[in-house]
Amino acid sequence: MANRLEDTETGQFWLLPVHIGYHWMLVIIDPLRDTCYWLDPIRLPPRNGIKSLMAMAFDYYNTSKNRQPKEITWKSIKQSTTIESLKRFCRAVVEVFGAHYLRSPNVDDVARLLHIGERRGFPGMLGSLDCMHWKWKNCPTAWGGQYAGRSGSPTIILEAVADYDIWIWNAYFGLPGSNNDLNVLEASHLFANLAEGIAPPANFVIKGKEYNMSYYLADGIYPKLSTLVQIIHDPHHPKNKLFAMKQEPCRKDVECAFGILQSRFVIIAGLARLWNKKVLHDIMTSCIIMHNMIIEDERDINASIEERVEVPSLEV
Template sequence: MLLDVDYFNDDATHSPKEFRRRFKMNKELFLKIVYGVSEYDDYFMAKQDCTGLWGFTSIQKCTAAMRCLTYRALPDTANDYLRMTESTCTETLYKFCQAIITVFSKDYLRPLRADDIARILQKNAARGFSEILRSIDYMHWGWKNCSFAWQGIYKGILRSPVFARLAEGQAPDVNFEANGHEYNKGYYLADDIYPRYATFVKTIQSPANEMNAYFATWQEAAHKNVERSFGVLQQRFAFIRYTALTWSESQMCDHAQHDH
């Protein structure tokens, strides 16, 4: 198989550095993803058809899905290199995304634990923001094939699960005192796109004195971390830089509920 010869054999044509550049991750991480989704869904395992011919391997299917996500390659382009039809590539992409969410959400999309909170608070305190949980930001992801009647439903930060939990008062417990007031919820660094909630610490627009200017400088510098993270994500996964093309409301909602 040409894909194995190029990237996965012991004497692969391309180096590990080239693999990372093409797949946007190192080979060990990619293979961890391949094994994880294959154990979850046997769709990714190679099977024989009625004529005895073998179908696509888990590596081929995961490669096709990753190329759609990282390069925003259209499903029909998988036919050139992987000999995979457009319909098969589309099905593989959706099954891959669902498997990723199911298999890895317990580690990467879970609520904060007590040890997470302690580590974050300690790190942010060293940066000058004690009791700050993290920076929070929002990036609009358009839906090209959204019905006109649904467009208002799928816009704005209200669709974010993080924001929804905050609006319901479901934030990690962090007890501290500031300016003579007792607080039991941590803060988030945010920008002006968010509502005026007590849990959001925003910058000071047009600071009137040196103290306010000092605070604004530090707040904006710390908040740039999350903005830079979005920049890295957009560079590695081109599909989030463009309008989503899916036709299915359920598929769009499933993906949108896990973006933060």
Template sequence: MTALRQLAYGAPADQSNEYLRLAKTTVIDCLINFCKCVYEVFGDQYLRRPTAADTQHLLEMHERRHGFPDMLGSLDCMHWEWKNCPVAWRGQFTRGDHGHQQLCLKQSHLLTYGYDMLFFGAAGSRNDINVLYESPLFNKVLEGGAPEVYFTINGTTYTKGYYLTDGIYPTWATFVKSFPCPEDSKRKKFKERQEAARKDVEQAFGVLQARWAIVRGPVRYWSRDILRDIMYTCIILHNIIIEDEGDVVSNWMGDEENHPTLVKQGSTPEFQEYLRRNCELRDSETHHQLRADLIEHIWALDENNQ
């Protein structure tokens, strides 16, 4: 009870002294142990990566809602203020435009489904690009284990899904950015649709903070491991609620990818294939071509609807 009150309402630890007859230190221990248990027991199920069936569902859902074919989602970061950050770490966890210590959460999918692709714990001084380079978002793509996505837009065939991002992200083949100051009507229409679709990830952060007040205000714990367990517990509990409401993408079938990795040395064919995928992922020409094709697709779609 006291752990859920702290998570949902952001209640201080000493608020339950008279109500539940618990001391402050006991209340804090209850929260820490509860979050650690939830993360260890349910993390593999409710924080798993999407399967091929999940990916196909996401592609269809995003095209139906926003008109972007074969879009995987949107990328963005949320900052969580860390009030009791240790003095030795305050330099790396402080950004000048925020003025206080914080941790970053990178989100790449909606929080309205039974799994998420997220990365939490980056230093608050980092911007979206630094967090992107640290996150394991594209590890499966580089390792060749991500679900395959093949689609054709405006006569051009692509082999990877893409994410909608803002202007700070690099020109990778899997990113579709908007235009800062579009002049022609086609680019203006694309900018309007792209920014409207990117609101999904902002709404996901808003839903998370509205449901769990502890991640809305400054956090007062000292350990990064405790903060990680709290953040992941809030997301897991949210996904359990969504599953209970019947909006989950698919049922969990267990850990299908937990296989031991064989370590090899030297320049192996697998490593050469890894480098090739990395070059394809960072291809700026594919980025510009994909955005140009999407501009024509969105314009033609709006013309047909009219």
């Protein structure tokens, strides 16, 4: 910590453990002003151990810079400052990284997704499509009916496509919760490139017949299109049963992606508490970008493709 302070003249962010594993405190150090700004999730003041650690780091820094030691000033980060920082952070993430991590699949991406789909038994599949709802606690009263979702509470809808790696493609966020998945699909840009004839080529063969249009797996509410393959409800024929058994794990990719997204970023797992819809859009979009960053860093492209099996629920 002292060495890092010695090498910089600007503020630094530190996450310091109060109780390791479940309680951490954010401390922003400003060495030039001998000031520490702190933020605790349960609003506890810094403990003596953290203050002593900061004092030793500042003493080392002042000695290395030949500065006269001063008493450290501790200032709490207010809620308004935290919210404003969140807004600026999310906007910066979207502006800097959005072009890469929110892109539509390019030629190389499509080729890799087609290969994965073929290995999983679905040649031509690019991923699975579905929607999730984010409850909006502070929805303006005048918009309450428009945004009321299936639960009766105001929600905002996210439509997304996820692949085998749980990478989220074609994220579309912002429609009121009163819309169903069909309305969201019509408003989204999922098939925009395909309609304009600029989508990357997607050539594959099924039973000796060549196709040039890829597809997504979806549930039964979506229309019967050549670009959407729905589930088979209550299959009886052996072929239909086999298809449904193979399709279900692949279709669950997007639901798995939504679950991982919410577990990683608690802010979208709980209620949306801000008023401005544009800010909520930045928050959701930045979370998706950081989710894809994690996927890009952790995935092994050369790993074998395994079939996911749904774990049966335990009966008590």
